[in-house]
Amino acid sequence: MTPIVLAYIGIALMIGLAGIGSAFGVTMGGNAAIGSMKKTPEKFGNFLILSALPGTQGLYGFAGYFVLSPILTADITMFQAAAILGAGLALGLVGLLSAIRQGQVCANGAAAIGSGYDVFGNTLILAVFPELYAIIAFAATFLISGAIAG
Amino acid sequence: MIVKMKKYSFLIYHREYADFLEELRHEGMVHINVKGEGLLENEELNNNVHWLNRINHAITGLEKYESGEATAVVEFSGKEALEKYENLLKLMEKYEHDIQQKEKEIGQLRPWGDFSLQSIKKLDEAGYAISFFSCSPRKFNPGWEDQLHAQEISHTGSTINFITITRAGEPFEIDADPVHLPEQSLSELEAQLQEMKKQKELAQEELVNLAGSSLKNLRDFKVEVMNDHEFGKVKFTGDAHADDRVMYLEGWIPDDKEEQLVAFLDKTGVYYETSRPSMKEKVPVMLKNNKFNKLFEMIGELYSMPDYGEIDLTPYFAPFYWLFFGFCLGDAGYGLILVLIGMLMQGRVKPELKNALKLVMYLGFSTIIFGVISGTFLGLDFYEMKLGFYGELSDRFAAQGKTIKDHLFTLSLLLGAIQIVFGMFIKASNEAKQFGWKYAVGTAGWLTLIVGGLLVYLLSYIGANANLVNNLKWIVIIVGFSGAFLFNNPERNVFANFGVGIWDAYNMVTGILGDLLSYIRLFALGISSGILGYVFNSLAVEMSPDVPVLNILIMAVILLFGHGINLFMAALGSFVHPMRLTFVEFYKNSGFTGGGVKYSPFKKVEK
Numbered sequence: 001m002t003p004i005v006l007a008y009i010g011i012a013l014m015i016g017l018a019g020i021g022s023a024f025g026v027t028m029g030g031n032a033a034i035g036s037m038k039k040t041p042e043k044f045g046n047f048l049i050l051s052a053l054p055g056t057q058g059l060y061g062f063a064g065y066f067v068l069s070p071i072l073t074a075d076i077t078m079f080q081a082a083a084i085l086g087a088g089l090a091l092g093l094v095g096l097l098s099a100i101r102q103g104q105v106c107a108n109g110a111a112a113i114g115s116g117y118d119v120f121g122n123t124l125i126l127a128v129f130p131e132l133y134a135i136i137a138f139a140a141t142f143l144i145s146g147a148i149a150g
Numbered sequence: 151m152i153v154k155m156k157k158y159s160f161l162i163y164h165r166e167y168a169d170f171l172e173e174l175r176h177e178g179m180v181h182i183n184v185k186g187e188g189l190l191e192n193e194e195l196n197n198n199v200h201w202l203n204r205i206n207h208a209i210t211g212l213e214k215y216e217s218g219e220a221t222a223v224v225e226f227s228g229k230e231a232l233e234k235y236e237n238l239l240k241l242m243e244k245y246e247h248d249i250q251q252k253e254k255e256i257g258q259l260r261p262w263g264d265f266s267l268q269s270i271k272k273l274d275e276a277g278y279a280i281s282f283f284s285c286s287p288r289k290f291n292p293g294w295e296d297q298l299h300a301q302e303i304s305h306t307g308s309t310i311n312f313i314t315i316t317r318a319g320e321p322f323e324i325d326a327d328p329v330h331l332p333e334q335s336l337s338e339l340e341a342q343l344q345e346m347k348k349q350k351e352l353a354q355e356e357l358v359n360l361a362g363s364s365l366k367n368l369r370d371f372k373v374e375v376m377n378d379h380e381f382g383k384v385k386f387t388g389d390a391h392a393d394d395r396v397m398y399l400e401g402w403i404p405d406d407k408e409e410q411l412v413a414f415l416d417k418t419g420v421y422y423e424t425s426r427p428s429m430k431e432k433v434p435v436m437l438k439n440n441k442f443n444k445l446f447e448m449i450g451e452l453y454s455m456p457d458y459g460e461i462d463l464t465p466y467f468a469p470f471y472w473l474f475f476g477f478c479l480g481d482a483g484y485g486l487i488l489v490l491i492g493m494l495m496q497g498r499v500k501p502e503l504k505n506a507l508k509l510v511m512y513l514g515f516s517t518i519i520f521g522v523i524s525g526t527f528l529g530l531d532f533y534e535m536k537l538g539f540y541g542e543l544s545d546r547f548a549a550q551g552k553t554i555k556d557h558l559f560t561l562s563l564l565l566g567a568i569q570i571v572f573g574m575f576i577k578a579s580n581e582a583k584q585f586g587w588k589y590a591v592g593t594a595g596w597l598t599l600i601v602g603g604l605l606v607y608l609l610s611y612i613g614a615n616a617n618l619v620n621n622l623k624w625i626v627i628i629v630g631f632s633g634a635f636l637f638n639n640p641e642r643n644v645f646a647n648f649g650v651g652i653w654d655a656y657n658m659v660t661g662i663l664g665d666l667l668s669y670i671r672l673f674a675l676g677i678s679s680g681i682l683g684y685v686f687n688s689l690a691v692e693m694s695p696d697v698p699v700l701n702i703l704i705m706a707v708i709l710l711f712g713h714g715i716n717l718f719m720a721a722l723g724s725f726v727h728p729m730r731l732t733f734v735e736f737y738k739n740s741g742f743t744g745g746g747v748k749y750s751p752f753k754k755v756e757k
Binding site for chain 1: 553555670671673674675677678681682685688689715719722723726727729730
């Protein structure tokens with residue numbers, strides 16, 4: 001197993017898992033929004049924002065790749081590749097699960113708004129909490145890239 | 151700080167009760183805790199709620215027609231407008247239903263074309279029965295054309311519509327579906343449909359007129375009903391005594407409004423008594439802060455008002471929140487955008503939002519400061535670019551084997567430690583103020599251990615006099631230990647205190663460690679917004695093709711879109727996470743209980 005293969009596996013996990021998580025998350029929000037629009041179509045703006053919130057984890061996965069890309073050269077060392085694999089695993093898994101769970105929070109918020117409760121602001125606040133861990137994983141990826149660069 | 155309140159109790163003769171309440175409402179200073187018991191069963195109040203529901207529905211419904219062009223402008227009072235709206239709504243629903251039915255009938259008749267039923271009747275009288283059938287093409291038996299003179303009228307892919315001509319009075323059956331047509335001809339039906347559509351349009355026009363002329367009156371009516379409802383609730387709160395001849399009512403008033411109230415009461419001649427609140431009563435809470443801290447009251451309200459007996463923590467958390475927001479957003483460019491939004495939008499928003507905009511502006515300043523510290527401007531990393539003195543700083547850090555990021559990490563933990571210790575200090579002084587200094591000894595002991603311990607560590611780190619450090623260390627240990635473990639509760643004996651002290655120690659260590667680490671989120675959020683901005687900048691440059699004008703366009707789109715999302719998401723996070731740090735870590739360490747009810751005096755609502 002050459003180092004570059006290991007590194008790209010890490011990248012694949014990072015982008016793939018985080019992207020899958022976001023896809024699941026925004027879909028959950030979207031489905032709840034469509035259900036709620038049957039009752040309160042005028043709140044589409046709220047639903048749009050809530051559905052879009054879990055989309056950031058995919059972005060973090062991509063940004064993580066971007067930050068690590070200078071290191072992905074042919075003469076990458078095993079040391080660097082292992083670090084990239086680790087970062088990819090961490091960001092990918094955290095992104096996957098935090099996005100799915102965040103999507104569930106947003107979906108519940110959309111459903112509650114559809115039932116007539118004025119919870120948009122509070123849902124936004126609560127939805128930000130799962131995201132924190134994806135942010136931490138992303139920050140860790142960045143720090144790893146700093147540690148193995150050059 | 152929490153404004154001091156005084157309790158006023160009134161005894162009012164029942165005949166003067168309603169008038170007194172009216173005048174009290176006019177004064178608009180007294181807070182009355184509305185009685186909750188029995189509120190839901192009161193018929194009059196429930197009535198008000200029903201009215202409000204109807205009015206709200208009418209207002210939302212009418213607002214949809216507001217943009218239309220009103221032709222006649224006959225104004226209706228609020229109540230009339232409500233009834234007219236509900237009638238028109240019923241009419242509209244009926245028309246829509248009828249139109250649907252009519253269109254279905256027309257759909258049925260259309261394949262047969264426009265023929266006159268009179269002709270069919272005449273044929274019937276002449277002895278020829280015309281019967282209508284439809285069936286699928288496969289089932290159609292050509293034999294019917296001979297036997298029954300079947301004539302195809304029309305067909306689609308799946309159905310053939312045909313008639314048969316037979317002698318009247320000769321019933322027969324074939325394997326096809328008989329069709330029962332409406333009594334009127336196609337043209338008659340279509341004329342009726344047009345008439346219905348016209349009626350519906352007229353009703354719609356009336357709704358537009360109603361919206362244009364009377365929506366304001368409807369809204370005023372809503373305010374009127376809301377005021378009546380509040381009045382009713384307060385009236386309900388009064389207790390009847392002495393065979394319902396005297397009403398007893400309690401209210402609260404801030405100290406500075408007392409003079410005004412007394413003057414009013416003396417004028418009305420109502421009997422009243424006044425007292426300071428006791429510990430158990432639910433006193434309304436009104437906060438008073440300077441202009442800067444006042445902006446942060448709305449953040450505190452998102453969680454809970456302090457209890458009347460507590461300290462108002464707003465001036466204590468406000469500077470921390472201000473710092474933390476800036477730390478989390480950490481980009482001078484975004485900070486500039488926030489300041490601009492806060493300054494320029496002042497003229498364009500409702501008065502309630504002006505304070506929020508001011509807060510945005512101040513938070514923007516904090517963000518600019520932290521952006522300068524971390525060298526981030528719209529995603530550009532000044533330390534990396536070695537711009538001006540940033541280059542020098544960057545080299546200095548590199549010589550120590552660190553970057554600015556390491557220092558930011560330490561700074562976030564340091565700020566956290568400061569807030570936690572500050573919170574404990576507040577808790578100790580609060581305990582001293584509320585219960586007496588003996589109760590504060592426990593917290594003070596822990597404070598001594600923590601702060602003293604840090605101090606000793608620092609002194610030994612910088613290589614101070616070893617003797618001094620040693621002495622200090624022992625003082626800290628003895629004072630802190632006795633405070634935290636032996637004398638932490640004046641009502642228990644020393645041994646029980648020691649046991650509780652060990653339990654407290656476990657809670658302290660894990661609790662404070664966890665709380666401290668929670669502040670790492672400041673660092674994580676801070677650098678992540680900068681990195682995302684950096685990524686969007688790189689994307690914008692790399693993704694744009696080499697075509698001269700197009701590449702600038704594409705770059706601009708990517709930059710706008712990317713920084714837009716980033717600003718929104720990062721601002722949301724920077725708003726929420728410092729709030730969480732305040733409400734969880736800071737409030738916990740300050741011993742905040744909360745649960746207070748906000749001071750909202752009994753007065754007439756204007757809008």
